[in-house]
Amino acid sequence: MTNKIAWVLAMVLVSACTPADHRENNLDAPFERLQSGYDLLTPETQALQDDTFSNPGYLWVDRGAALFGAGHGYTPSCASCHASGLIGAAASYPAIDTATGQLLNLEGRINTCRERHQNLPALEHESDDLLALTVYVANQSRGVPLSVDTGGAAAAHYANGRDYFFTRRGQFNLSCHQCHDQNAGMRLRGDTISQGHGNGFPAYRLEWQTLGSLQRRIRDCDTGVRAEPLSLGNQTYVDLELYLNARANGLEIESPAIRR
Amino acid sequence: MASIRLSVPPTAKRGDVIELKALIQHPMESGYRRGSRGEAIPRNIITRFECLYDGERVFAADFQPGIAADPFLTFHTRATQSGMLVFRWTDEHGESWQETAMLMVT
Numbered sequence: 001m002t003n004k005i006a007w008v009l010a011m012v013l014v015s016a017c018t019p020a021d022h023r024e025n026n027l028d029a030p031f032e033r034l035q036s037g038y039d040l041l042t043p044e045t046q047a048l049q050d051d052t053f054s055n056p057g058y059l060w061v062d063r064g065a066a067l068f069g070a071g072h073g074y075t076p077s078c079a080s081c082h083a084s085g086l087i088g089a090a091a092s093y094p095a096i097d098t099a100t101g102q103l104l105n106l107e108g109r110i111n112t113c114r115e116r117h118q119n120l121p122a123l124e125h126e127s128d129d130l131l132a133l134t135v136y137v138a139n140q141s142r143g144v145p146l147s148v149d150t151g152g153a154a155a156a157h158y159a160n161g162r163d164y165f166f167t168r169r170g171q172f173n174l175s176c177h178q179c180h181d182q183n184a185g186m187r188l189r190g191d192t193i194s195q196g197h198g199n200g201f202p203a204y205r206l207e208w209q210t211l212g213s214l215q216r217r218i219r220d221c222d223t224g225v226r227a228e229p230l231s232l233g234n235q236t237y238v239d240l241e242l243y244l245n246a247r248a249n250g251l252e253i254e255s256p257a258i259r260r
Numbered sequence: 261m262a263s264i265r266l267s268v269p270p271t272a273k274r275g276d277v278i279e280l281k282a283l284i285q286h287p288m289e290s291g292y293r294r295g296s297r298g299e300a301i302p303r304n305i306i307t308r309f310e311c312l313y314d315g316e317r318v319f320a321a322d323f324q325p326g327i328a329a330d331p332f333l334t335f336h337t338r339a340t341q342s343g344m345l346v347f348r349w350t351d352e353h354g355e356s357w358q359e360t361a362m363l364m365v366t
Contacts, residue, residue: 056330059263059285209287209329 028162030181034251037194037259045206049258057135057204057256060128060211064136067129075118078133090141090253094242096153103157105238106134107213125232131211135202138255145252146199148245161243164236170227191260197248198241200257211256214241262286266347268361272339280311280319282347283332284357290325308350309333313363314343339365 038046049055071077094105097112104112110133111122123130150158165176179188180196187193201214208216215237222229230237267281284306291303303325311319318337342365350356 053265053267053281054283054332056283056285056332059265059283059330062265063263 035195040192060132060135061139064132086137087140088144090138091144105241135256141253143252145250146245146248150246157239161239164240170225172225174225198244199251200254203257203259205259262357264359271364274365276339277336281334288329306349307352310348312346
């Protein structure tokens with residue numbers, strides 16, 4: 001009799017644990033299938049993203065293409081070095097800059113290039129010009145799976161980004177992990193919680209009515225849990241971008257994506 | 261600098277109905293929103309769009325504050341003769357942006 005009860009209890013425990021097992025045992029790869037935010041859009045919004053004419057993100061891609069090819073007096077244009085474009089380059093960002101050992105996201109790489117090779121001032125975060133150049137470069141990797149490197153000099157940044165992801169913060173005392181790992185796919189305020197991948201950024205968010213960077217999106221999340229957001233370009237945010245892209249490795253870049 | 265994207269078929273048969281698409285970058289700020297410090301964000305919208313085909317107006321629209329940012333229009337006209345299509349947006353302060361495309365009618 002006792003044996004029977006123990007057996008039933010054991011079965012109940014096993015069945016209760018099974019669905020959560022994968023998530024709990026693989027904290028850094030919690031999903032059996034990576035799901036892009038694209039899958040959570042309505043068919044109409046998906047169609048808007050897929051149409052490379054009416055997708056408003058392409059206004060910035062056009063602008064970025066013009067900036068990429070434009071010289072500035074005595075300084076070379078981006079295109080004079082990167083003549084054949086930068087296909088696939090965005091998939092490996094954030095990445096370590098070999099000259100300084102600093103971890104750079106795509107925006108940081110573009111600004112570093114401007115200062116180091118073009119003798120131009122860095123562009124302001126979220127300025128139309130920086131977004132345009134970033135999305136122009138990211139768009140050349142549309143369809144390329146993310147593949148960031150988290151080893152070597154990047155390992156410490158990865159650990160810092162991971163730490164930010166798992167730390168509870170704000171008045172709501174929530175970590176990124178609690179929404180985007182543990183409760184991804186569940187409903188929150190009339191919307192579905194995404195897996196929190198940055199593969200569509202810079203993305204055109206309907207809420208913003210404009211194009212914005214992944215860091216702007218992360219700031220919105222921090223504000224959402226009533227935590228004080230970090231400043232744009234903050235190194236911890238770049239580290240977090242590395243962690244996010246590492247857990248999304250294999251997911252195709254969609255930039256400029258449309259997101260709610 | 262406002263980015264503009266146009267979709268105009270390069271050629272058409274006389275009498276064909278052709279589809280024209282126009283997208284412009286503009287904030288279309290409604291005037292009903294407030295900034296993070298509570299200050300009113302002044303209204304800033306495009307109020308008028310016109311499309312001229314060979315000098316003749318074939319489509320026009322009045323925009324209101326409820327129109328979303330980066331307004332996108334799709335409309336149709338009948339191809340009559342080869343000519344220039346002029347797309348012109350004018351905002352409430354009188355500033356205007358224009359882009360043209362050539363249509364060859366065979």
